[in-house]
Amino acid sequence: MEVNSIKINFATYLQVGIFASSKPNFTMNTAQNTKDRIIELGRNYMQRIGYHSFNYKQIALELNIKNASIHHYFPSKEDLGLAVIEKDRQDFIYLTQKVKKAKAMDKLEALIASYEYYYREGKKLCVISTFSSSYNEITERMQLAASQYAELVTAWLAATLKEGLESGEFSFKGSVEDLANIWMAMMPGALLVGRTGGQAAFDRTINSLRQTVKSS
Amino acid sequence: MEVNSIKINFATYLQVGIFASSKPNFTMNTAQNTKDRIIELGRNYMQRIGYHSFNYKQIALELNIKNASIHHYFPSKEDLGLAVIEKDRQDFIYLTQKVKKAKAMDKLEALIASYEYYYREGKKLCVISTFSSSYNEITERMQLAASQYAELVTAWLAATLKEGLESGEFSFKGSVEDLANIWMAMMPGALLVGRTGGQAAFDRTINSLRQTVKSS
DNA sequence: TATAATCTACCTGTATGTAGGTAGTTGCTT
DNA sequence: AAGCAACTACCTACATACAGGTAGATTATA
Numbered sequence: 001m002e003v004n005s006i007k008i009n010f011a012t013y014l015q016v017g018i019f020a021s022s023k024p025n026f027t028m029n030t031a032q033n034t035k036d037r038i039i040e041l042g043r044n045y046m047q048r049i050g051y052h053s054f055n056y057k058q059i060a061l062e063l064n065i066k067n068a069s070i071h072h073y074f075p076s077k078e079d080l081g082l083a084v085i086e087k088d089r090q091d092f093i094y095l096t097q098k099v100k101k102a103k104a105m106d107k108l109e110a111l112i113a114s115y116e117y118y119y120r121e122g123k124k125l126c127v128i129s130t131f132s133s134s135y136n137e138i139t140e141r142m143q144l145a146a147s148q149y150a151e152l153v154t155a156w157l158a159a160t161l162k163e164g165l166e167s168g169e170f171s172f173k174g175s176v177e178d179l180a181n182i183w184m185a186m187m188p189g190a191l192l193v194g195r196t197g198g199q200a201a202f203d204r205t206i207n208s209l210r211q212t213v214k215s216s
Numbered sequence: 217m218e219v220n221s222i223k224i225n226f227a228t229y230l231q232v233g234i235f236a237s238s239k240p241n242f243t244m245n246t247a248q249n250t251k252d253r254i255i256e257l258g259r260n261y262m263q264r265i266g267y268h269s270f271n272y273k274q275i276a277l278e279l280n281i282k283n284a285s286i287h288h289y290f291p292s293k294e295d296l297g298l299a300v301i302e303k304d305r306q307d308f309i310y311l312t313q314k315v316k317k318a319k320a321m322d323k324l325e326a327l328i329a330s331y332e333y334y335y336r337e338g339k340k341l342c343v344i345s346t347f348s349s350s351y352n353e354i355t356e357r358m359q360l361a362a363s364q365y366a367e368l369v370t371a372w373l374a375a376t377l378k379e380g381l382e383s384g385e386f387s388f389k390g391s392v393e394d395l396a397n398i399w400m401a402m403m404p405g406a407l408l409v410g411r412t413g414g415q416a417a418f419d420r421t422i423n424s425l426r427q428t429v430k431s432s
Numbered sequence: 433t434a435t436a437a438t439c440t441a442c443c444t445g446t447a448t449g450t451a452g453g454t455a456g457t458t459g460c461t462t
Numbered sequence: 463a464a465g466c467a468a469c470t471a472c473c474t475a476c477a478t479a480c481a482g483g484t485a486g487a488t489t490a491t492a
Binding site: 250 | 470471472473
Binding site for chain 1: 264265266268269338339341344345347348349350351352353359362363366367370389390393394395397398400401402403404405406408409411412413417420421423424425427
């Protein structure tokens with residue numbers, strides 16, 4: 001009993017350590033149980049090394065559980081892939097709620113901050129581009145989930161751009177939809193460019209992106 | 217003797233078929249021997265499904281040779297990866313030579329044409345973004361080769377943008393280097409966006425990219 | 433005691449890579 | 463020009479490693 005309670009406390013301590021070094025994408029880390037922790041670590045690995053290069057063993061080692069235990073929560077890898085996409089989508093929705101009353105530029109900056117975080121924390125890709133990169137070799141359900149999530153972000157971007165345009169905060173030529181597309185392409189593109197070109201290339205690209213809403 | 221000559225003719229016939237269905241990236245297909253054909257098919261697969269998902273067996277089947285024969289030409293997968301990057305770099309150089317005397321916009325259109333070809337032929341990524349996607353799980357030599365190749369393209373873009381700006385063909389704000397960075401991010405970004413968003417999303421992104429050199 | 437969480441111990445498939453061999457060609461030497 | 467060496471382009475067969483996944487037992491918890 002005592003041994004067990006010590007074990008549990010130590011595990012809890014470890015979890016805190018894990019959380020501290022693997023911050024969430026958009027929001028505070030809410031992983032408390034093993035299942036959430038698996039999703040969190042899975043997302044991390046997928047963004048770093050891709051859906052296919054990631055494997056259960058890596059997570060099992062970090063959580064001090066066995067491979068088979070992960071299958072208990074996620075019978076197939078696809079299940080975990082879908083859970084990661086869904087978690088990221090929820091976190092994105094949470095972010096948009098949090099900045100609902102902020103200025104349009106601050107909304108965009110909140111999204112940019114996520115991407116800057118991705119880059120700094122191990123040159124990660126965002127979840128959408130992670131699955132886009134592997135698009136031709138993932139199941140249809142994952143393709144669909146990724147596409148729907150991408151559409152959600154695109155719609156939010158368009159709405160935010162429209163808002164800033166109508167309030168006079170932004171000024172740009174071309175349609176709101178076109179600029180939303182540019183952001184959708186350039187944000188993951190900046191992460192890719194940052195991988196080969198380093199921090200400076202990443203920063204320049206993000207700064208150029210910011211300029212697109214300022215009388216361009 | 218006769219049997220052999222028939223065999224050879226049949227093999228030659230097959231090769232023609234293979235070439236017809238796997239066009240090159242920037243230039244005419246020059247693959248004549250097995251080694252070049254392996255590079256060509258390898259590049260194709262890598263752009264479609266990524267460096268790690270691609271495997272020797274797929275090529276072996278298509279070329280009607282055995283797995284081990286590919287190791288004869290490329291002892292390790294890294295060797296083939298490096299050969300693919302180098303081949304693509306050479307093809308890019310060939311493309312730039314071909315359009316050396318063209319107008320700046322035509323130069324950019326030549327590059328765009330490659331990307332439209334990638335998208336239409338199986339939603340491929342470009343070689344640089346293929347290796348960027350797997351950047352954290354490829355060898356240092358491949359990282360370096362990809363980075364150097366990316367730098368080459370960036371420099372060519374900057375030179376071309378400068379050329380068009382000075383001739384009055386283009387008009388844009390911001391520095392030539394910044395716009396080169398935008399192109400470097402948006403072209404692969406368009407391919408990623410096209411995977412989740414389909415042809416329309418890809419086309420819109422590419423069209424937006426074209427607008428960046430026209431009084432933006 | 434029922435259920436959840438986790439374990440041990442497997443199986444299957446497959447990818448990279450190696451060892452060693454063969455048939456045919458090219459090139460060198462006398 | 464004959465004969466041998468060396469090379470090219472493959473082959474068969476195997477070694478190694480590891481990933482995804484399953485079955486059934488065990489332990490902890492409500």
